Amino acid sequence: MVKKAAEVWLEKAKDDLAWTRANIREKIWSGACFTAQQAAEKSLKAYLLSCRESAKKVHDLGSLLEICRKLDSEFEQLREACATLTDYYAPTRYPDVSEFMEFSEKKAQEALNFAESIVNFAEGKIND
Numbered sequence: 001m002v003k004k005a006a007e008v009w010l011e012k013a014k015d016d017l018a019w020t021r022a023n024i025r026e027k028i029w030s031g032a033c034f035t036a037q038q039a040a041e042k043s044l045k046a047y048l049l050s051c052r053e054s055a056k057k058v059h060d061l062g063s064l065l066e067i068c069r070k071l072d073s074e075f076e077q078l079r080e081a082c083a084t085l086t087d088y089y090a091p092t093r094y095p096d097v098s099e100f101m102e103f104s105e106k107k108a109q110e111a112l113n114f115a116e117s118i119v120n121f122a123e124g125k126i127n128d
Contacts, residue, residue, distance in 0.1 A: 013039045034088060062082055
């Protein structure tokens with residue numbers, strides 16, 4: 001049951017990566033940054049579920065990363081990626097949350113690269 005839940009979350013993370021790529025193709029930069037954050041979040045939650053931890057209802061990747069890091073110190077290498085993607089969660093959805101953040105192709109591509117690295121890393125740990 002634990003393995004199945006982790007697989008479901010990981011599959012959703014991969015779906016979000018596909019959405020990120022589609023958003024980039026369509027030049028929807030904020031959408032790409034948001035779905036990249038979602039892919040990373042779901043993959044970290046998949047890892048936690050695979051370790052019999054709960055999938056906390058938080059969107060701060062740094063908080064999720066800390067829990068993952070306590071289980072496996074190698075997650076530390078994802079800190080920069082998690083910090084960058086966390087910054088995209090609210091501003092991509094709510095223009096009045098913070099100072100206006102401008103999204104660009106460069107940010108969207110960086111977000112995709114970071115998300116892919118997190119998803120691939122988490123998947124590798126789940127399959128160990």
